[in-house]
Amino acid sequence: MNELAERALNVAQLHGASYADVRVVRRERQELAVKNGQVGKLAMDEEQGFGVRVIADGAWGFASSSLMTMAEVERVAALAVTIARASALVKGEGVKLGPPEVHVGSYRTAVVRDPFAVATEDKLALLLAADEAMRRVPGVRVSQASLEFLRETKLFTSSEGSRVEQVLIESGAGLETVAVGEGEMQKRSYPNSFGRHQGTAGYEFVEELDLVGHAQPTAAEAVALLKAPTCPSGVMTLIIGGSQLGLQVHESCGHPTELDRVFGSEASYAGTSFLTPEKLGTFRYGSPVVNLTADATLPGGLGSFGYDDEGVPAQRAELVREGLFVGYLTSRETAARLGLRSNGTMRADGWNRMPIIRMTNINLEPGTWTLADLIADTDEGLFVDLNKSWSIDDKRLNFQFGTEVAYEITKGRLGRLYKNATYTGITPQFWGSCDAICGPAEWRIWGIPNCGKGQPPQSAHVGHGTAPARFRNVQVGVMR
Amino acid sequence: MFGENELRRVAEQVLAASQADETEVLILAHDTQLTRFADAVIHQNVAERDQALRVRAVIGRRTGVASTNDVTAAGIAAAVQRAADIARLQPESPLYLPMAAPAVMAQVPARIEATAACTPEARAQGAGAICRLAQEAGLAAAGAFSTEERELVVANSQGLWAYAAGTLADLNTVIMGADSSGYASRTDIDVRRIDAEGAGREAVAKALQSRAPRDVAAGSYPVVLEAYAVEEMLGYMSYMGFSALAVQEGRSFLAGRLGQQIVDPRISIWDDGLDATGIPAPFDFEGVPKRRVEIIKEGVATGVVYDRQTAAREGKESTGHGLPVPNTMGPMAGNLFMAPGAASREELVRSVGRGLYVTRFHYVNPVHPMKAVLTGMTRDGTFLIENGEIAAPVKNLRFTQGVIEALNHVIAVGVHTVLGRGWVGGNRAPDLALGEFRFSGTTQF
Numbered sequence: 001m002n003e004l005a006e007r008a009l010n011v012a013q014l015h016g017a018s019y020a021d022v023r024v025v026r027r028e029r030q031e032l033a034v035k036n037g038q039v040g041k042l043a044m045d046e047e048q049g050f051g052v053r054v055i056a057d058g059a060w061g062f063a064s065s066s067l068m069t070m071a072e073v074e075r076v077a078a079l080a081v082t083i084a085r086a087s088a089l090v091k092g093e094g095v096k097l098g099p100p101e102v103h104v105g106s107y108r109t110a111v112v113r114d115p116f117a118v119a120t121e122d123k124l125a126l127l128l129a130a131d132e133a134m135r136r137v138p139g140v141r142v143s144q145a146s147l148e149f150l151r152e153t154k155l156f157t158s159s160e161g162s163r164v165e166q167v168l169i170e171s172g173a174g175l176e177t178v179a180v181g182e183g184e185m186q187k188r189s190y191p192n193s194f195g196r197h198q199g200t201a202g203y204e205f206v207e208e209l210d211l212v213g214h215a216q217p218t219a220a221e222a223v224a225l226l227k228a229p230t231c232p233s234g235v236m237t238l239i240i241g242g243s244q245l246g247l248q249v250h251e252s253c254g255h256p257t258e259l260d261r262v263f264g265s266e267a268s269y270a271g272t273s274f275l276t277p278e279k280l281g282t283f284r285y286g287s288p289v290v291n292l293t294a295d296a297t298l299p300g301g302l303g304s305f306g307y308d309d310e311g312v313p314a315q316r317a318e319l320v321r322e323g324l325f326v327g328y329l330t331s332r333e334t335a336a337r338l339g340l341r342s343n344g345t346m347r348a349d350g351w352n353r354m355p356i357i358r359m360t361n362i363n364l365e366p367g368t369w370t371l372a373d374l375i376a377d378t379d380e381g382l383f384v385d386l387n388k389s390w391s392i393d394d395k396r397l398n399f400q401f402g403t404e405v406a407y408e409i410t411k412g413r414l415g416r417l418y419k420n421a422t423y424t425g426i427t428p429q430f431w432g433s434c435d436a437i438c439g440p441a442e443w444r445i446w447g448i449p450n451c452g453k454g455q456p457p458q459s460a461h462v463g464h465g466t467a468p469a470r471f472r473n474v475q476v477g478v479m480r
Numbered sequence: 481m482f483g484e485n486e487l488r489r490v491a492e493q494v495l496a497a498s499q500a501d502e503t504e505v506l507i508l509a510h511d512t513q514l515t516r517f518a519d520a521v522i523h524q525n526v527a528e529r530d531q532a533l534r535v536r537a538v539i540g541r542r543t544g545v546a547s548t549n550d551v552t553a554a555g556i557a558a559a560v561q562r563a564a565d566i567a568r569l570q571p572e573s574p575l576y577l578p579m580a581a582p583a584v585m586a587q588v589p590a591r592i593e594a595t596a597a598c599t600p601e602a603r604a605q606g607a608g609a610i611c612r613l614a615q616e617a618g619l620a621a622a623g624a625f626s627t628e629e630r631e632l633v634v635a636n637s638q639g640l641w642a643y644a645a646g647t648l649a650d651l652n653t654v655i656m657g658a659d660s661s662g663y664a665s666r667t668d669i670d671v672r673r674i675d676a677e678g679a680g681r682e683a684v685a686k687a688l689q690s691r692a693p694r695d696v697a698a699g700s701y702p703v704v705l706e707a708y709a710v711e712e713m714l715g716y717m718s719y720m721g722f723s724a725l726a727v728q729e730g731r732s733f734l735a736g737r738l739g740q741q742i743v744d745p746r747i748s749i750w751d752d753g754l755d756a757t758g759i760p761a762p763f764d765f766e767g768v769p770k771r772r773v774e775i776i777k778e779g780v781a782t783g784v785v786y787d788r789q790t791a792a793r794e795g796k797e798s799t800g801h802g803l804p805v806p807n808t809m810g811p812m813a814g815n816l817f818m819a820p821g822a823a824s825r826e827e828l829v830r831s832v833g834r835g836l837y838v839t840r841f842h843y844v845n846p847v848h849p850m851k852a853v854l855t856g857m858t859r860d861g862t863f864l865i866e867n868g869e870i871a872a873p874v875k876n877l878r879f880t881q882g883v884i885e886a887l888n889h890v891i892a893v894g895v896h897t898v899l900g901r902g903w904v905g906g907n908r909a910p911d912l913a914l915g916e917f918r919f920s921g922t923t924q925f
Contacts, residue, residue, distance in 0.1 A: 033808055039570055040808040043545040044562050049530065062526040066549040083513075083525045086600035090608045092521035120569045128571075142729050144808060180730040185850040264518040267622035268654040268663075271842065271859075274924075352528040391843045391878070393857040398878055398923035400855050402847050420848060422855075424878070424921050455624040456514050456526070475921075 004073050005157045008052045011077035013159060017054035017061075017084070019097065020077075021158035023309060024050045025351035030116065033146040034127040037135060040144070042124070049351035052080040058094025059087035062354040098336030100160040103313060107306020109169040110299065111202025115149040118203045123147055126211060133215035134177050139223035141185075142178035145211060146196055147171075148449070149203075150461075154309075162311035170302065170461065171205040172198030172449060175215055179222040186225035186419060188404055190218040192243050193387040198447035198461065199300045221405065224417060231406045231421035233477030237378055238423060239371075239470045241385025244403050245364065246446035246464035252427040253285075253292050254362040254462070255453075256396035257319050257327070258345075259334040261357070269455050271394025274427070275325060277338065285325040286431030289367055292320035294329055296344060296360035301463035302447030303360035305347075310355060312344035319362070323432070329357050349458035356454050361445055363465030367437030371468045374436055376412040382476060383407045383414060383468075384421050400424040423476045430471060438467035481596070481629050482509050482531060484643045490533065490551050491635040497560045498637070500537035500567065502579050506765060506804055507633040508532045511596075514626035515603035520611045522604060534804060537563035541576035543806055544568070577788055579636040580767045588753075588760040590646035591629070595671040598627040598649065606651060606676035613680040614655050619687050621680070623653030627671055634767035642767045648759060649674045650901060654860055655683040659693065659925065660873065662686025663840055663860035665708065667899045667906060669759060686839060686861040690873040695922065696864060698877060702835030702891065703917040704828045704865065707898040709841045710818065711909040713854065714749070715902050717883055718813045720849040722751070722775055723801075724790035725810025733852040733884055738781050743887035745779040748819040753800065758815050758899060759906030763800060770800035775813065787811035803904070814905035821893025821910060828913040830868035831892045836877070836919070837863040837870060852883040857923065878921035889915035 005022040012020035026048040033041035050073065051064035061084025063076045127145040134143035150170040157163050174196030176189045191197045191209060199205050240248065255261065256273040264272060275283070285292075296314035298304050305314055310332050319327045328334075329345040334357065348355040375383065389402030406421030407414045443465055451460040491505040509531035516524035533556070534547040544566030548559040603625045614621035627649045634642040649671035655662045664682035666674045705713075726732035734742075753761045753770030763769050766788055774782045786794075787802030790810055801811035829837065836858075844856035858876045865871060894911025 035808045038573055038575055039543075040806055041545075042543075042566050042570060042806075043547065044566060045547040046559075047532070047547075047549045049549065059522060060525060062524070064526070064528045066530045068550075079527055083527060083600045086604040087515070087522035087525040089601065089604040090517060090520065090522045090611055092519070120566070124569065124571075142731075178729070178731060180850075183850075185731045185848075264620065264622055264656075265516075265523055267518055267656060268624060268652055272656075352530060354524055354526050356524075389845050389847045389855065391845045391855045391857065393876060393878070393923045394842050394859050395923075395925060397925075398857065398876075398921055400878060400880070400921065422847065422880075426924065455516055455524075456512065456528070456626070 001155055004050060004068060005155055007070060008050065008073050008077040009157060009159050011074050012052055012054045012081055015078050015081035017056045017081050019055040019159055021053050021156065022050060023348065023351060024155045026153045027350060028151045030149045032123050032127060033144060034131040035144045036142060037131060039124065051351050052077045053354055054080045054084050055095050056081045056084035057088035059084050059091040060095060061087055064352040095333060096336050097332045098341065101310065101312050101332060102161045103307060103311050104163045106165040108167040109200045111169050113203040115171045115203040116151060130175055130211040130215040133212055134175065134219040137216060137219035137223055139179050139181060139226065140177055140219050141180040143219065144176045147173050147206060148196060156309065156311045158311055164307045164311050166306050168200060168305055169202065170198055171201050171203055172196040172447065173206045173209050173211055175211055175218055177219040177222040179226050182226045184226050186222050187388060188218050188222035189386055190214045192446055194448060194450055198302050198449045199445065200302060200304045201300050225419045228417045228419040231418035231477050235473050236476050237381030237470065237472050238474040238476065239374055239378060239381060239383045239468055241383065241468050242444055242466045243446055244385045244387050245466040245469055247387045247390060249362055249364050249464045249466060250448060251390060251392045252396055252399055253319060254359040257329050258357045259328040259330045262328065263334060266453065270453055274395040274397050279325055281326055283325040284323055285320045285428055286323045287434050288323045289437055290320055290323050290431050290434050291365035293318055293363050293365060294345065294360050295363055298361050298445060301361035301445040302449065302461045303463040308344040308346045309348045310342065310346045312342045315344045317343040329359065331357050347460060349460060353458050356458065358460040359451065359462040361463035361465055364437065364469065366440045366443040366467050369436050369438045371438050371442055374438060374468065374470055375409055375414060378409050378470065379411060381409040383409055397427050399427065421476065423474050425474055433472045434469055435472055436470040438469065443467040481511050481631055487631060487633045487643065491633055493556050494535055494560055495635065495637055497557055498537060500539050500564050502538040502637050504536040504579055504636040505633065506534040510628055510630040512626065512628040513600065514624055515600065515607055516624040517607040517611060518622040519620050520615060522607055525600060533559060535559045535563040536805060537567045539564065539567045541572045542567045542570035543573065544570065575789060577792055579638050580640055580788065582639045583769050585642050585769055586754050586762045588762045589756060590644065590669055590760045592647045592670040595627050595647035595649050595669065596629040598671045609676045610653050610680035613684050617684050617688060619684060620656045621653055625651045634763065634765065636767065640767045642763045644762050651676060651679055653679055653683050655687040657687050657691055660687050660690040661860045662690060667901055690861045693873040693875045696874040698919045698921050700916050700918045702832045703914050704832055704837045705912045705914065706839050707896060707909050707911045709838050710912050711898055711900040711907050712841050712844055713883055714816050714818055714907050714909045716844055716846060716854055717852065718816055720846050720852055722784050722813040723810045724784045724786045727784050728790060728793060731850055733850055734781050734784060740781055741779050742781045742884055743776060743779045744890035746821060746890050746893050747776055747779055747887050749776040750774045750817055751785055751813040751815050752817060753815040755817065758817065758908055761905060764802040765804045766802035768798045768800040768802060773799050785811045785813040812904050814902050816907040818909040820895050820897050823892040823894050825894060825896060825911060828892055828894050828911055829865055829870060831913050832865050833868055835865045837865050847880060853880065854883060855880045875925055876923050877919040879918060880920040881918045886914050886917055891915050
């Protein structure tokens with residue numbers, strides 16, 4: 001692996017690259033799913049390859065291959081330089097990376113129990129038991145339980161002298177139940193939407209979720225939703241649970257603070273951002289209780305690592321301080337345009353993708369309330385949680401979310417269950433209406449294992465630390 | 481690329497190494513290049529070559545799957561062993577089906593040498609042409625121009641051998657002004673038909689036309705949807721409802737409605753993987769030849785697509801829409817066509833009288849799949865139509881609308897169609913004029 005990487009750097013520089021880096025990546029992924037009592041997926045996937053990123057004639061080039069031979073390394077490194085020279089036909093002022101970043105080190109996810117050492121029979125037995133518990137609930141049409149484990153081994157070397165080795169290990173699990181009847185289809189998930197909850201952790205992450213213990217209540221609520229009244233419409237107070245709030249942070253804070261998006265790199269695909277550079281340090285993003293951070297150093301978060309894919313060490317950075325917009329997610333190149341140093345958020349989805357700015361763990365810092373006190377303090381409103389529909393405009397202002405569950409709050413107590421709840425708003429107005437956030441005891445990092453961005457498409461694994469929070473005057477109920 | 485002979489050698493090596501009762505080899509190989517530009521700079525220019533080998537081993541009624549992109553002898557042997565080891569851990573499956581039998585595959589001209597041979601310089605020239613057009617108009621350009629060559633093999637121990645090669649070229653651009661934007665895209669198997677300048681001119685014109693947008697209130701409006709928007713809507717209809725599994729599980733908007741008139745008689749939708757005006761593929765991931773499936777014919781729900789598992793459940797034959805087995809997704813209609821009409825874009829605008837004109841949608845997602853309700857934003861050119869003409873640009877709106885309900889209010893169907901990349905193939909759709917479309921919110925630009 002080392003020889004291949006060194007050779008790639010040498011060949012790239014011999015062909016005229018002024019900067020080069022090489023990533024050699026090996027991924028092992030085990031996926032297990034039980035659906036309706038049958039094993040629907042049991043696969044062990046392995047892939048490996050390398051990517052060479054260069055600057056030549058002031059422009060970027062990137063080439064990659066899965067063939068791990070010296071001849072292929074030489075072909076790919078030369079191709080990366082050829083591509084960079086083609087890029088130079090449309091290069092503007094040329095790439096400026098800022099001061100050199102030279103880091104030598106290693107990082108390995110801390111795990112209690114290696115998930116790849118746990119017997120597959122035990123994993124299947126867990127899923128079959130959880131699935132059976134869901135199917136015992138009358139009215140359940142589809143039940144699904146799943147596990148995923150990932151081990152990524154990465155080597156990063158650069159022509160500036162960086163050399164970083166990392167082993168990242170992830171574990172994830174989840175339940176999903178679909179009930180059909182009464183002309184309706186309703187879904188309930190546990191503990192998170194999007195199929196599963198995931199973290200950089202070992203098998204202990206799965207054990208702590210107690211899938212079997214949560215299977216019956218999850219399924220029962222899916223069935224109960226079939227007969228639940230439709231969520232009323234109106235402007236009301238909303239308490240948003242941690243899982244849904246994680247996606248709210250993701251869409252309305254995480255993405256708009258990506259500095260490559262701000263500079264237009266995503267304009268033709270996922271859009272740009274309302275958080276333009278002149279707003280940095282002056283724009284009121286939310287109320288004074290709102291503090292948002294990017295923190296890749298948190299143990300267990302799905303966006304935790306040792307170094308990003310430019311070899312920059314993982315960091316904690318402020319994005320919103322007491323409601324004021326104060327920071328971006330940056331790369332070396334984008335940070336340099338603002339006279340800053342990278343805060344280490346460049347990541348690539350495997351060996352065959354060029355790194356782009358990705359969320360790490362984007363967190364709503366905890367407040368001081370308990371959820372029980374927050375509900376008791378709310379005269380009228382709704383408690384909503386777990387996402388089932390999401391959409392936001394291409395500057396990240398107008399959003400609309402649907403949630404799996406909504407509970408009426410009346411005179412400080414949870415009341416009826418409602419189905420088909422949706423809410424909508426404009427990002428800074430919405431965060432400006434946040435008046436209470438629950439404390440550290442209810443704060444948790446939610447893992448989203450499928451954040452899409454980039455062309456060619458890249459899927460990132462990101463985390464969001466949240467606790468339930470309250471928002472005033474939110475528009476609820478827009479579906480008919 | 482690797483070529484049929486090399487991939488046959490890999491497949492035969494897998495089949496020879498496997499001791500399982502049945503073995504299937506799936507190979508997805510591709511050579512992909514993409515040039516991405518923004519603000520008159522190519523900021524990403526990439527090339528990738530990969531071959532993903534997937535081995536499915538069946539022992540008794542137990543199935544194991546392993547995949548790798550290491551196609552050395554050692555890599556192949558390890559994947560074969562892993563698949564067998566996994567199969568032995570499984571419980572017996574009552575859903576077991578013997579692997580697909582050999583079949584005659586249609587020959588579809590899907591590989592164009594000019595696309596396979598496209599250079600980074602040619603893509604950079606396309607990007608440069610668009611950037612120049614934008615700069616001349618005082619606007620900024622962003623976009624991506626990609627070309628790819630891909631090969632798919634499905635082979636199994638029953639003697640099945642299926643090989644297909646194809647190419648694809650895809651260009652999209654967004655042109656931006658201070659308060660406006662425009663969009664254009666081109667997708668074709670032949671890069672020589674990708675007219676970068678034409679796309680640039682289309683997007684620049686839209687960006688100029690959409691300057692100084694005015695506010696418009698949310699509410700129900702008649703609309704003209706450009707084919708870009710309809711194509712995206714069509715893809716989501718497939719995702720929510722065109723699969724036999726979605727119908728069998730009762731979560732499709734077509735469940736219990738087959739044979740019924742569900743939309744306007746001017747709407748017909750079918751799936752045809754052999755139509756060279758789409759992105760053709762002669763067989764699916766189970767090695768079953770693709771058949772044309774009429775999904776909605778003159779407004780009547782007539783069918784859904786099947787893989788081998790969902791077909792067996794109903795005593796039918798697969799229509800050739802299977803994803804890699806086993807999976808929990810079910811089949812997927814990925815080569816969809818919506819029948820064009822005869823109306824020009826001007827005639828569509830005239831037919832609406834007063835309403836809104838939508839270039840494309842952004843961030844669409846299902847809100848209620850069983851009712852086919854989608855939400856999303858308009859983007860890159862939204863206009864007010866008054867007196868049968870485009871009257872003024874307006875700020876973008878959020879829609880929340882049942883698709884089936886909307887397709888019951890067809891005013892006219894356009895003659896112009898576009899091909900867009902889908903999740904597993906490509907879909908072609910026309911412009912539409914609809915009598916009622918619900919916009920549930922507004923935004924600030």
